[in-house]
Amino acid sequence: MGANTAIELKNVTKVFGSIVANKDVNLTVNRGEILSILGENGSGKTTLMNILSGIYFPDHGQILINGEEVVIRSPKDAFSYGIGMIHQHFKLVDVFSATENIVLGLEEENFNIRRSAEKIKKISEQYGFEIDPNKKIYEMSVSEKQTVEIIKVLYRGADILILDEPTAVLTPQETQKLFTVLRRMREDGKSIIIITHKLHEVLSLSDRVSVLRKGEYIGTVNTAETNESELTEMMVGKKVSLNIRRNDPVDPQDRLVIKGLTCISRDGVKQLDNVSFTARSGEILGIAGIAGSGQRELLEAVAGLQKIDEGSIVYNNPKTGGQDDLRNKTPMQIRDLGVRLSFVPEDRLGMGLVANMDIIDNVMLRSYRRGKTAFLERKPPRNLAERIIHELEVVTPSATTPIRRLSGGNVQKVLVGREIASAPTVFMAAYPVRGLDINSSYLIYNLLNEQKSNGVAVIFVGEDLDILIDLCDRIAVLGSGRITGIVDARTTTKEEIGLLMTKHDGGEPNHG
Numbered sequence: 271m272g273a274n275t276a277i278e279l280k281n282v283t284k285v286f287g288s289i290v291a292n293k294d295v296n297l298t299v300n301r302g303e304i305l306s307i308l309g310e311n312g313s314g315k316t317t318l319m320n321i322l323s324g325i326y327f328p329d330h331g332q333i334l335i336n337g338e339e340v341v342i343r344s345p346k347d348a349f350s351y352g353i354g355m356i357h358q359h360f361k362l363v364d365v366f367s368a369t370e371n372i373v374l375g376l377e378e379e380n381f382n383i384r385r386s387a388e389k390i391k392k393i394s395e396q397y398g399f400e401i402d403p404n405k406k407i408y409e410m411s412v413s414e415k416q417t418v419e420i421i422k423v424l425y426r427g428a429d430i431l432i433l434d435e436p437t438a439v440l441t442p443q444e445t446q447k448l449f450t451v452l453r454r455m456r457e458d459g460k461s462i463i464i465i466t467h468k469l470h471e472v473l474s475l476s477d478r479v480s481v482l483r484k485g486e487y488i489g490t491v492n493t494a495e496t497n498e499s500e501l502t503e504m505m506v507g508k509k510v511s512l513n514i515r516r517n518d519p520v521d522p523q524d525r526l527v528i529k530g531l532t533c534i535s536r537d538g539v540k541q542l543d544n545v546s547f548t549a550r551s552g553e554i555l556g557i558a559g560i561a562g563s564g565q566r567e568l569l570e571a572v573a574g575l576q577k578i579d580e581g582s583i584v585y586n587n588p589k590t591g592g593q594d595d596l597r598n599k600t601p602m603q604i605r606d607l608g609v610r611l612s613f614v615p616e617d618r619l620g621m622g623l624v625a626n627m628d629i630i631d632n633v634m635l636r637s638y639r640r641g642k643t644a645f646l647e648r649k650p651p652r653n654l655a656e657r658i659i660h661e662l663e664v665v666t667p668s669a670t671t672p673i674r675r676l677s678g679g680n681v682q683k684v685l686v687g688r689e690i691a692s693a694p695t696v697f698m699a700a701y702p703v704r705g706l707d708i709n710s711s712y713l714i715y716n717l718l719n720e721q722k723s724n725g726v727a728v729i730f731v732g733e734d735l736d737i738l739i740d741l742c743d744r745i746a747v748l749g750s751g752r753i754t755g756i757v758d759a760r761t762t763t764k765e766e767i768g769l770l771m772t773k774h775d776g777g778e779p780n781h782g
């Protein structure tokens with residue numbers, strides 16, 4: 271072990287029942303470095319970090335800190351060794367302020383709230399956090415909550431920070447801010463361990479990257495000496511082609527015709543302003559835009575979950591040949607027409623799955639909830655669950671495993687798979703690949719293409735412009751709640767979309 275080593279893991283193994291989540295993992299973290307942990311969904315990243323931060327205790331192996339073997343039995347132990355973790359699902363108390371959350375659970379002698387506020391201010395200035403210490407958590411954006419979590423860890427004197435997929439919930443701008451803070455910490459001599467599925471982040475932010483595959487440690491490389499395809503191969507264990515197979519639309523029909531859609535929030539902000547477009551069967555319509563430009567309101571309006579102030583959403587019903595105005599329908603009636611919304615929110619816990627139920631029951635929750643008898647046949651849902659597991663390569667011992675035992679990305683695959691499997695006529699997918707590994711992301715893209723080939727009208731809300739351009743047929747760009755342009759994906763450029771995204775027509779940008 272080098273003089274510069276902060277932590278060393280030796281042969282760490284963690285078993286859950288029949289699953290070996292970590293198998294003989296070796297890992298070295300240096301002082302003053304940013305180390306990425308990379309691996310497919312379910313490869314054991316979160317488990318390994320939970321071991322370091324005292325949430326799980328390993329079955330075998332050693333942890334050395336500054337060359338000394340240590341035993342970490344609780345998060346408090348971990349803090350005493352300077353290790354603090356920022357989890358994917360924040361553990362903050364909603365009705366408390368930032369300051370109250372930061373000091374919560376501390377047993378400081380002569381505790382003094384003013385002195386704490388002073389210390390928080392100092393930390394904020396040192397690393398460039400912008401935060402109002404008196405703001406309540408429930409009033410905060412996801413990015414602000416994350417900042418509170420980071421300050422909380424720094425307040426306790428952590429010099430080894432672990433961040434589990436911190437950027438999955440951030441906009442590109444917020445991600446850049448976070449990275450600036452992390453780089454400052456590195457300069458300060460702190461060690462940062464970051465889990466992310468975004469390879470360009472691994473390459474631009476970290477010094478080294480360690481790869482796990484199916485619970486095993488594969489190796490560590492310097493980011494300056496590697497590239498996306500080498501990392502993907504290390505992760506998956508073979509060469510993978512990351513290609514989107516886009517077919518031309520076959521006989522597209524107008525399925526959803528949206529005219530003059532306007533939604534005004536309670537405080538009078540136009541979240542959608544005179545939005546008009548058509549979504550066609552057999553086509554993927556992309557929606558691009560800076561986060562908070564009206565994407566959520568638009569999809570929720572179609573799904574019947576958002577109050578509409580003006581405009582119409584006409585559904586051309588392929589079964590009856592008639593027309594339905596979705597404005598007059600309940601969310602349940604809209605679902606029954608075949609219009610499905612899969613929205614992966616920033617907080618993936620609240621996404622409509624029941625953690626204690628198994629995969630079959632969660633699939634059934636959607637497809638069979640209107641069944642009349644109490645003793646539902648589990649066979650069709652079982653087949654469906656097994657199909658989702660197979661097609662989306664969900665890492666799970668079986669279809670009867672409770673959702674809470676799956677890794678974050680695998681939970682999400684079940685969610686997206688469930689909606690796709692429900693045979694929709696209109697499928698709206700917002701951020702379906704948030705938290706998915708690169709291989710799984712392409713599985714989803716190709717599933718969307720398959721839906722399109724089956725004649726489904728697909729609406730895809732995405733963040734990655736390269737993917738929008740490769741996947742979609744047309745792209746509608748939202749800027750401040752308005753459609754600033756609808757372009758042909760086959761001929762447009764990133765620059766053109768970028769310009770449309772920031773075009774405001776003189777209106778104020780809205781943040782929703």
Ligand SMILES: Nc1ncnc2c1ncn2[C@@H]1O[C@H](COP(=O)(O)OP(=O)(O)OP(=O)(O)O)[C@@H](O)[C@H]1O
Binds near residue numbers: 289291313665705
């Ligand atoms: N508490 C638990 N009980 C049972 N199995 C678990 C538990 N926690 C994790 N697992 C299993 O251990 C394996 C590794 O999970 P882990 O959450 O560490 O993966 P991950 O690499 O973080 O994946 P993702 O990228 O999807 O977040 C998975 O097969 C998961 O189902």
Ligand SMILES: [Mg+2]
Binds near residue numbers: 315316317677678679
């Ligand atoms: Mg994880």
